[in-house]
């Protein structure tokens with residue numbers, strides 16, 4: 001699962017969806033891999049429009065990456081290098097195996113062989 | 126006509142069939158609409174073999190590809206199918222994110238720009254229950270066809286959640302068969318403030334299939 005996707009997923013438990021704590025999930029025991037992808041300036045700019053910055057910071061800190069600035073960079077005026085760094089973090093960094101925990105209900109989700117599993121046991125579905 | 130993607134071996138996964146190929150043709154007709162989005166999040170529900178998801182790179186330049194399925198074999202097969210075709214893709218296109226999960230219940234609201242779903246649309250007495258299947262089960266393919274009452278039990282959940290899933294300009298492409306009573310489906314979706322547009326209709330054996338586009342905003346017909 002790409003780090004980009006951590007910005008899109010939340011706890012799948014219905015009763016959590018109204019809680020502001022169901023996103024972002026807390027990431028732990030993550031094994032990361034790097035997947036090369038050619039850089040495209042317009043694409044990463046358009047992707048950044050969708051990004052919730054505080055949530056991205058929370059997840060990157062969870063996985064031990066403190067390279068991102070506190071404030072969301074201004075995408076229209078920043079250096080190309082900033083965009084390249086974002087491309088690296090969001091699109092080239094994959095969680096191969098790991099765990100995701102809901103900060104509201106503590107439900108644990110697994111990522112195995114890059115595939116996150118959000119299926120719920122019957123009593124939560 | 127764009128070439129049909131190669132698919133990986135479908136063990137315990139729905140093999141691309143007439144419905145899958147009809148959906149590809151309908152999506153191809155929608156190329157002008159699809160190309161209007163900027164870096165859209167495109168999510169396929171129930172990706173099965175991955176044939177539909179693997180076709181989309183021929184219609185949209187750069188986007189955020191995502192797919193879900195409850196069937197664990199469908200998830201790995203979709204990744205293999207994507208891989209098999211990736212030499213034909215734009216090298217700047219990220220690899221598809223395949224998520225094991227039910228529908229799009231794991232996504233934050235209002236993110237999906239393009240939703241695609243070839244649902245289990247066959248009318249059956251029940252829909253299979255997840256708790257009756259374990260990871261290694263050889264019957265996961267049951268989920269591909271069994272649509273419960275009027276074949277609409279799963280599709281209805283998606284239709285009821287359109288306003289949760291879709292972004293403000295989002296569109297959903299959903300395949301229906303005649304037994305689903307498309308007329309009634311359209312009425313229900315329109316009653317919720319959506320526009321419905323039939324892309325095309327095709328006879329496939331005993332079935333008459335149609336693909337509809339549902340959107341919050343009215344789009345140009347072409």
Ligand SMILES: C[S@@+](CC[C@H](N)C(=O)[O-])C[C@H]1O[C@@H](n2cnc3c(N)ncnc32)[C@H](O)[C@@H]1O
Pocket residue numbers: 139140141142144145148170171172173174175176177193194195196199226227228243244245246265268269270279
């Ligand atoms: C008719 S098959 C379509 C497969 C493929 N997209 C195609 O067109 O060839 C329906 C797919 O939906 C999946 N499915 C059924 N219920 C689902 C659910 N609740 N969430 C996600 N996928 C589901 C099935 O496992 C199956 O792969």
Ligand SMILES: [Zn+2]
Pocket residue numbers: 011012013016022102103104105106107
């Ligand atoms: Zn939760």
